[in-house]
Amino acid sequence: MPVAVDEAEVIVTELATNVVKHVGEGASAMLVLEWRRDRLRLEVHDRSPALPSLRDADCYEECGRGLHLIAGLAVGWGAVVTAGGKAVWCEVPLSAETDCLRIERAVEALERYQGAESGAGRRGRSRDAALEKCAVELIADLLHWTAARGHDPEDVLDRAHMHYEAEAEMA
Known part of the structure; x- marks a missing residue:
């Protein structure tokens, strides 16, 4: 393996x-x-x-x-x-195909986050644009949540970015 x-x-x-x-x-x-x-x-x-x-x-x-x-x-x-x-x-x-699991989970989370009015039937670029907008809103909401609990949002973003880069380097 x-x-x-x-x-x-x-x-x-x-x-x-x-x-x-x-x-x-x-x-x-x-x-x-x-x-x-x-x-x-x-x-x-x-x-x-x-x-x-x-x-x-x-x-x-x-x-x-x-x-x-x-x-x-x-x-x-x-x-x-x-x-x-x-x-x-x-x-x-x-296998590399398994990496898609994280992306699939992200799409599922974003679709749930944007709710029923999201136009779940959208396809292609329209769907991608809606999910991208939703991702930005979700990240902003998560930063508000971390700040409300006394954490530094910039530090959280830095750590998330380090986590992402570590995964990308291993891919």
């Missing part, structure tokens, strides 16, 4: 580093790789029930960017409590 080798190496390194950092050096962990049609599922199991969460990370900090990187490389990720601790998982696309 040469398509996913680089992504899998980075992800396994980040997940293993998290085990050492948050569970403890020498802690036992298990790596599970599973081929699922057009995706490679990677799971790291450890004995800690503490679930990881994305946190705000400065691009110049040495720590705190691992899960953001994993989220950027994977089409999906998560963590679940298990009988023996937890499992952190993610799925990596095995």
Whole structure:
């Protein structure tokens, strides 16, 4: 699976580093790789029930960017409590076609966001123009939401742009 080798190496390194950092050096962990049609599922199991969460990370900090990187490389990720601790998982696309999943999800979100009056039956350039307008409105609304919660909208945009560029570089 040469398509996913680089992504899998980075992800396994980040997940293993998290085990050492948050569970403890020498802690036992298990790596599970599973081929699922057009995706490679990677799971790291450890004995800690503490679930990881994305946190705000400065691009110049040495720590705190691992899960953001994993989220950027994977089409999906998560963590679940298990009988023996937890499992952190993610799925990596095995073909370029899988990258379309993110675009499809974005289109679905934009169509839901613009609501019933959107003219869902539009096709071609008219539909693209309507979705682009909706994307701008959604981004503006998200920036208002972040500002209302005391976050810096420019910082949020910078981090989102870094996330996007990391994904684009890996493509």
